[in-house]
Amino acid sequence: MLSSNHREFKLFCEEMGSEHQVLLxxxxxxxVSRGKMLTHIAELADxxxxxxxxxxxxxxxxxxxxxxxxxxxxxADIFGHLNDLNLSMQVMFAxxxxxxxxxxxxxxxxxxxxxxxxxxxxxxxxxLDEKHGDKTMQPLLVENIVAHLSLLETTxxxxxxxxxxxxxxIQQPFLADMDDDDDSLKEELIDLQVNxxxxxxxxxxxxxxxxxDQ
Numbered sequence: 001m002l003s004s005n006h007r008e009f010k011l012f013c014e015e016m017g018s019e020h021q022v023l024l025x026x027x028x029x030x031x032v033s034r035g036k037m038l039t040h041i042a043e044l045a046d047x048x049x050x051x052x053x054x055x056x057x058x059x060x061x062x063x064x065x066x067x068x069x070x071x072x073x074x075x076a077d078i079f080g081h082l083n084d085l086n087l088s089m090q091v092m093f094a095x096x097x098x099x100x101x102x103x104x105x106x107x108x109x110x111x112x113x114x115x116x117x118x119x120x121x122x123x124x125x126x127x128l129d130e131k132h133g134d135k136t137m138q139p140l141l142v143e144n145i146v147a148h149l150s151l152l153e154t155t156x157x158x159x160x161x162x163x164x165x166x167x168x169x170i171q172q173p174f175l176a177d178m179d180d181d182d183d184s185l186k187e188e189l190i191d192l193q194v195n196x197x198x199x200x201x202x203x204x205x206x207x208x209x210x211x212x213d214q
Contacts, residue, residue: 067141097166
């Protein structure tokens with residue numbers, strides 16, 4: 001039945017001239033695929049609504065409800081942001097410092113997004129922005145999105161508590177303060193700071209590559 005619906009929906013989308021022609025039905029796979037699945041559904045919402053009406057599906061009324069469509073668009077956007085964060089921490093030479101900074105930046109962005117949504121600004125969520133247009137944000141939609149962002153903020157803080165910091169000399173060895181209380185590595189740092197070759201490597205290599213080369 002699923003494969004039959006899949007083929008029929010693909011043909012339907014082709015006839016409609018839609019940008020996408022398939023949906024990702026199998027969602028219990030990779031995290032990134034879930035974000036793409038939501039994006040596909042949000043971008044095909046009009047086509048899905050027509051398709052469901054023709055098949056007299058009980059789900060058709062959902063795709064005719066503005067709050068549902070806008071909520072779906074928001075979820076597609078927030079999963080997109082999470083996917084981007086996930087992928088950014090899987091790049092070559094990613095290290096604990098880089099990943100910590102990216103997570104901390106994301107946590108701060110959530111607070112910013114909440115303030116913007118409360119002010120009626122959906123610019124941080126492109127799919128929602130496109131679907132919403134210039135209309136005034138409905139109070140229920142604002143309440144739901146802010147509640148979800150607050151929950152995401154709390155969950156991120158629980159999973160990624162900022163309970164440590166990295167010494168300055170690790171991130172900026174050539175700007176490290178030689179007058180601080182930690183005297184254990186001063187001689188090695190002085191040798192490093194006056195070494196022109198090390199300065200060149202620091203400017204041209206990723207942080208992890210620089211320290212691995214020392």
